[in-house]
Amino acid sequence: MAELQTGGGDGGNKKRAKKQSTRVDMTPLVDLAFLLLTFFVLTSTFSKPKVLRMIFPEKLDKNDPLIKQPEVKNGLTLLLTDDNRIFYYTGGLKATTVLEETNYTKNGLRKILAERNLFLINELKKLQVEQAKINEKDTAAKRKFDAKVKDAQVKSTLVLLVKHDKNATYENMIDVLDEFLITQIAKYFVVDEDLTELEKKLIQAKIKL
Amino acid sequence: MPKVKMPTSTPSLDMTPMVDLAFLLVTFFMLTSSFRAPEPIVIDPPTSTTENLIPKQVFLIMIDKDGRTFVDITNAAVKAKVLKQVLNQFKVQPLSEEDVTTFLGIGPFGLRAGEIQNFLELETGERTAYEQKGVPYDTADNKAKTSELYYWAYHTRIEAHNDFKAREEEAKLRKMDFDKTNYIQFAVKAHPEAKYQAIQDIIQVFRDAKVKEFQMITGLESE
Numbered sequence: 001m002a003e004l005q006t007g008g009g010d011g012g013n014k015k016r017a018k019k020q021s022t023r024v025d026m027t028p029l030v031d032l033a034f035l036l037l038t039f040f041v042l043t044s045t046f047s048k049p050k051v052l053r054m055i056f057p058e059k060l061d062k063n064d065p066l067i068k069q070p071e072v073k074n075g076l077t078l079l080l081t082d083d084n085r086i087f088y089y090t091g092g093l094k095a096t097t098v099l100e101e102t103n104y105t106k107n108g109l110r111k112i113l114a115e116r117n118l119f120l121i122n123e124l125k126k127l128q129v130e131q132a133k134i135n136e137k138d139t140a141a142k143r144k145f146d147a148k149v150k151d152a153q154v155k156s157t158l159v160l161l162v163k164h165d166k167n168a169t170y171e172n173m174i175d176v177l178d179e180f181l182i183t184q185i186a187k188y189f190v191v192d193e194d195l196t197e198l199e200k201k202l203i204q205a206k207i208k209l
Numbered sequence: 210m211p212k213v214k215m216p217t218s219t220p221s222l223d224m225t226p227m228v229d230l231a232f233l234l235v236t237f238f239m240l241t242s243s244f245r246a247p248e249p250i251v252i253d254p255p256t257s258t259t260e261n262l263i264p265k266q267v268f269l270i271m272i273d274k275d276g277r278t279f280v281d282i283t284n285a286a287v288k289a290k291v292l293k294q295v296l297n298q299f300k301v302q303p304l305s306e307e308d309v310t311t312f313l314g315i316g317p318f319g320l321r322a323g324e325i326q327n328f329l330e331l332e333t334g335e336r337t338a339y340e341q342k343g344v345p346y347d348t349a350d351n352k353a354k355t356s357e358l359y360y361w362a363y364h365t366r367i368e369a370h371n372d373f374k375a376r377e378e379e380a381k382l383r384k385m386d387f388d389k390t391n392y393i394q395f396a397v398k399a400h401p402e403a404k405y406q407a408i409q410d411i412i413q414v415f416r417d418a419k420v421k422e423f424q425m426i427t428g429l430e431s432e
Contacts, residue, residue, distance in 0.1 A: 026228055030228055036239075037231055040238030041238055049254070049426045049428065050426070050427055051261050051263050051264075051396060051424035051427065052259050053261060053422065053423075053425075056412065056422075057421070058419075080405070164409070166405065168404075169401060170272070170399040170402070170408050171402065177257070177425070178256075178427075181258060181259060
């Protein structure tokens with residue numbers, strides 16, 4: 001707004017010219033700045049995505065007579081099927097096994113897992129109290145603490161097996177893994193085999209009920 | 210007699226603080242933002258409560274609702290090398306240097322090796338319209354190790370290892386710190402409604418290529 005100061009009558013003196021304001025019109029600058037601002041606000045992605053880590057063991061050769069599939073006796077097996085249903089049973093699978101059903105809500109799967117994993121959860125809670133006392137810079141104490149956590153996890157006897165029906169979704173898989181994370185389950189396996197015939201039959205029987 | 214003074218200039222506002230603020234924000238957003246790579250499919254992954262961040266360098270495996278697979282390698286040098294190996298494997302004419310540069314810029318792709326040349330010849334607009342059918346894979350026992358996805362995985366694993374070793378050597382020579390966690394990892398980004406069967410099949414292909422560790426990309430749980 002470098003407008004001329006027009007006033008007075010006696011024109012043509014140099015002093016007036018010097019009085020002219022030195023202000024620069026900043027409107028276009030502001031326009032540009034806000035344009036850029038809007039652009040970056042709209043195009044930028046803020047949060048980096050998070051990841052769940054999964055490790056698969058080397059593939060077993062099914063024809064190798066020396067390799068036997070380990071039999072899990074003290075396990076809780078989750079069977080994920082279509083329609084977001086979860087069936088589960090404890091221990092080995094027998095013809096007399098009775099399936100139970102749960103769902104993905106807080107009061108469903110999470111409650112069951114928390115109950116079963118009570119031992120480890122309590123141990124970890126005790127350790128948490130200890131952790132608060134550890135000095136930030138004391139690396140030796142930190143390492144000792146990590147070893148204790150590991151030890152508690154190894155001692156935990158609960159083993160989770162997850163089996164997926166062909167029609168289960170990826171979301172089901174992630175949801176279950178997330179529940180494991182929340183309930184601090186230390187040992188779990190995602191079984192890469194189809195449901196056995198018996199399991200399928202038991203599920204059918206359960207659905208009909 | 211005193212005259213009533215009339216304002217001689219138009220009213221003006223001091224905009225300096227506003228400009229300062231605006232540029233401060235612009236600078237902030239410019240520096241913090243990372244641009245979303247153009248993606249042929251948009252996948253909103255399921256959510257979880259995990260706090261692990263995505264690794265710096267990934268071999269991205271995108272799986273859509275129908276089980277189509279799109280892959281990308283975030284390390285351009287490795288991507289170029291792997292591309293060359295895969296084309297060679299399937300006896301496809303190598304791409305010109307210019308085409309390779311274009312290919313590195315297109316982000317995730319779901320193309321057969323033989324299709325890539327044609328795809329790159331399209332105009333940018335036509336590329337978006339082009340229906341990518343996904344990188345083919347097969348899980349039948351006798352074919353598992355001949356599918357294209359297998360070779361993308363296999364060569365990436367090897368090139369990623371070479372890349373890691375080369376950087377480690379260089380760091381040693383220059384006596385610089387070396388970030389051992391910075392290597393290409395395999396990340397899966399799948400549609401929540403993708404069938405588990407498809408996920409399992411694809412993971413099998415990678416396990417055949419001796420890839421054991423996967424990072425499942427998830428959104429943030431809003432609980």
